[in-house]
Amino acid sequence: MKTIKQLMSSPVVMATVETTVQDLRKLMSKHDIGAVPITDEGSGADILGIVTDSDLRNVKDSTLPVMSVMSTKLCYINKDDSTATAANLMLKNGIHHLLVREHNEVVGILSSVDLLKLVASKPITFQPQLFFV
Structure with missing residues (x-):
């Protein structure tokens, strides 16, 4: 079974609070990523929030700083946690991206698409369905 470390995107592309939406x-x-953690000083600084492609979908003013559209609700998972734990965290919190940590350092991002790709890579087995009338 694949691990979170094998599924996650790494290295993490980050932006600062001064970065514009554009x-x-x-x-x-x-x-080709769907989420970017936002820091106050660039890479290596504390992560203050995250901006996803969903957050940007309805933003009309491209000159806005990302700080005005970022979510401050951050969810973390350890690189050695199970994929089931990751899926449960996403479902429980209604999110599609988890920040992956190793020794309190963010080393990757795991998306719901990453988990879906894992499921899709499994062979499909035919199981007849029973229908009761």
């Missing part, structure tokens, strides 16, 4: 959209497109 620049963040470009960054996300360039790296």
